[in-house]
Amino acid sequence: MTRRFPILPTLIVLAGAAYFLVPLYAAFQFSLQMKRGELSFEAYRSVFESSTFLSTLTFSTVASAAAIFFGAVLVVPTAYWVRLKLPKLRPVVEFLSLLPLIIPPVVLVFGHIRLFGSNSILPLTMSSWGTNILLVIGYVVLSMPYMFRAVDNGMASIDIATLTEAAESLGASRLRTIIDVIFPNVRSAIVSGAFLTFSISLGEFVLASLLNRPAFGPYMVQLGQDYAYQPAALAIMSFALTWILMALMQMAATRKPGQRLFRPSRSLAASKSQ
Amino acid sequence: MTAMTEAGTAAGLRESAPQPRAGVPARGRWDWLGAVPFLAFVIIFMLAPVSYLIIGAFQTPKGAFTLGNIADLASPNIAASYWLSIRLSLASALIGTVTGLMLAWAVVLGGLPGWVRSAVTTFSGVASNFAGVPLAFAFIATLGRIGLVTVILRKVFHINLYATGFSLFSFWGLALTYLYFQMPLMLLVITPALEGLKREWEEAAASLGASRLQYWRFVGAPVLAPSVLGCFLLLFANAFGTLATVIALTGSNFSVVPILLFQQIRGNVLYNPNLGYALAVGMIAIMIVTNTAYLVLRTRAERWQK
Numbered sequence: 112m113t114r115r116f117p118i119l120p121t122l123i124v125l126a127g128a129a130y131f132l133v134p135l136y137a138a139f140q141f142s143l144q145m146k147r148g149e150l151s152f153e154a155y156r157s158v159f160e161s162s163t164f165l166s167t168l169t170f171s172t173v174a175s176a177a178a179i180f181f182g183a184v185l186v187v188p189t190a191y192w193v194r195l196k197l198p199k200l201r202p203v204v205e206f207l208s209l210l211p212l213i214i215p216p217v218v219l220v221f222g223h224i225r226l227f228g229s230n231s232i233l234p235l236t237m238s239s240w241g242t243n244i245l246l247v248i249g250y251v252v253l254s255m256p257y258m259f260r261a262v263d264n265g266m267a268s269i270d271i272a273t274l275t276e277a278a279e280s281l282g283a284s285r286l287r288t289i290i291d292v293i294f295p296n297v298r299s300a301i302v303s304g305a306f307l308t309f310s311i312s313l314g315e316f317v318l319a320s321l322l323n324r325p326a327f328g329p330y331m332v333q334l335g336q337d338y339a340y341q342p343a344a345l346a347i348m349s350f351a352l353t354w355i356l357m358a359l360m361q362m363a364a365t366r367k368p369g370q371r372l373f374r375p376s377r378s379l380a381a382s383k384s385q
Numbered sequence: 386m387t388a389m390t391e392a393g394t395a396a397g398l399r400e401s402a403p404q405p406r407a408g409v410p411a412r413g414r415w416d417w418l419g420a421v422p423f424l425a426f427v428i429i430f431m432l433a434p435v436s437y438l439i440i441g442a443f444q445t446p447k448g449a450f451t452l453g454n455i456a457d458l459a460s461p462n463i464a465a466s467y468w469l470s471i472r473l474s475l476a477s478a479l480i481g482t483v484t485g486l487m488l489a490w491a492v493v494l495g496g497l498p499g500w501v502r503s504a505v506t507t508f509s510g511v512a513s514n515f516a517g518v519p520l521a522f523a524f525i526a527t528l529g530r531i532g533l534v535t536v537i538l539r540k541v542f543h544i545n546l547y548a549t550g551f552s553l554f555s556f557w558g559l560a561l562t563y564l565y566f567q568m569p570l571m572l573l574v575i576t577p578a579l580e581g582l583k584r585e586w587e588e589a590a591a592s593l594g595a596s597r598l599q600y601w602r603f604v605g606a607p608v609l610a611p612s613v614l615g616c617f618l619l620l621f622a623n624a625f626g627t628l629a630t631v632i633a634l635t636g637s638n639f640s641v642v643p644i645l646l647f648q649q650i651r652g653n654v655l656y657n658p659n660l661g662y663a664l665a666v667g668m669i670a671i672m673i674v675t676n677t678a679y680l681v682l683r684t685r686a687e688r689w690q691k
Binding site for chain 1: 413416417419420422423424426427430431433434435437438441484487488490491492495496497501505508510511512514515517518519520521522523524525526527532533534564565568622625626628629632633636643646647650651661665668669672673676
């Protein structure tokens with residue numbers, strides 16, 4: 112076959128690139144225009160100087176970190192145990208871990224608010240700490256499909272049965288086996304799930320707003336209603352952060368013995384958090 | 386949002402797990418205890434809250450059984466919300482499917498250099514995650530009333546975009562904004578299907594005298610159809626659940642179903658808590674139908690992707 116210059120594919124890619132890059136450029140340019148008649152990083156300075164920015168970002172970072180921790184503590188032993196001892200239960204657990212994909216966040220939090228409200232046996236929404244816990248639980252649920260998938264795939268790539276027998280024959284307890292043998296072997300899988308969890312929950316709006324938490328998502332929406340230039344600056348920073356998180360996740364996900372560090376993958380997409 | 390699953394499950398299901406060996410028999414009887422924390426978490430924080438809403442949807446405020454709430458979903462303003470949500474999701478999924486498919490075709494089969502494909506794929510991974518509030522902000526800076534593109538169109542081309550009836554804060558503006566995460570998602574989930582089109586098929590068709598058009602008409606399109614339709618449904622579900630982007634763009638004036646539910650949770654705008662439950666159940670029903678159809682279609686499509 113003769114090789115012609117691929118005109119149509121080139122045009123499509125250029126049009127796609129324009130669609131994707133113009134909003135980023137526009138946001139960037141817009142974010143520099145806060146001072147009339149000159150380009151400056153004033154909008155960024157103004158964002159960073161705001162104490163609400165720092166406090167909400169801190170709150171959301173802590174909430175995301177907690178969600179990662181509890182998500183890992185819940186998912187890793189379960190994925191391990193089910194693979195090792197309860198293979199018949201695996202389809203059930205896998206199905207349950209995927210359920211959050213069909214429960215919209217707004218529905219989930221609605222159920223939480225009603226079920227754990229004032230006249231419940233577990234009235235979490237009645238105290239500030241209880242509501243924080245509920246928010247973290249919500250993030251654990253939202254990120255469960257990704258966390259479980261990452262960890263379960265990680266477990267698939269190592270021979271956990273042999274590792275467990277080896278650890279046991281050397282006298283290790285169950286807990287010790289999980290912590291000292293299994294955990295290090297799926298660490299990269301957990302890290303990859305962790306970055307995804309982080310990118311889902313850091314700017315999350317629906318749960319945080321309906322639970323009245325001083326989180327980053329509701330702060331951003333408020334900022335968008337009150338100001339013109341700062342939101343553009345936030346959009347740029349948040350795009351950069353998403354990029355960094357995805358890059359880190361990718362590195363963690365692909366870093367297995369005998370594999371290159373960087374590998375374009377199609378399994379990168381995710382996030383549920385529109 | 387489900388792209389991870391898409392690529393992940395396919396791989397996960399095919400990889401044969403290291404077969405667990407029989408455990409020590411004496412311990413075996415209590416093995417199920419290990420799954421209890423996870424199952425308890427799922428039951429308490431996922432199944433119970435959703436069941437609460439489902440049961441509530443079939444009750445009157447006093448607790449008696451009724452189908453009235455479900456029937457009330459057909460009342461004018463709620464039906465209008467569903468119809469708006471469905472139209473918006475259809476439009477955005479349709480545009481996302483077509484453009485994403487074209488882009489995927491261009492980078493996978495278009496004969497472009499390899500780095501273009503890596504760049505587009507990597508960017509798509511990021512863009513499909515770049516949703517919510519910041520995305521809305523970027524589009525306001527682009528197509529808002531004083532956005533870059535709006536201003537350039539007015540100053541350079543003398544086209545007043547907002548006089549043509551377009552508004553970023555209306556139906557087509559939202560559809561265009563959704564496209565920013567829909568198109569990359571389509572690209573990511575359809576790429577395996579495009580890769581599954583075997584070169585031999587094209588050569589076989591050509592050696593039997595088929596033109597390129599005939600190849601696509603009789604081989605390519607039928608093989609791809611289930612995948613494309615499945616991905617379309619995935620994009621539909623993805624758009625249907627979108628809430629934060631809409632709020633950041635329109636406040637809460639644009640009453641798609643998630644927005645209506647959001648307002649109902651905030652302040653009982655429907656004046657009937659049980660009608661709110663029915664609204665939530667309606668959302669779940671639509672998500673179940675689209676996701677199930679997606680899974681069925683994907684299973685069909687995988688026959689060709691060995």
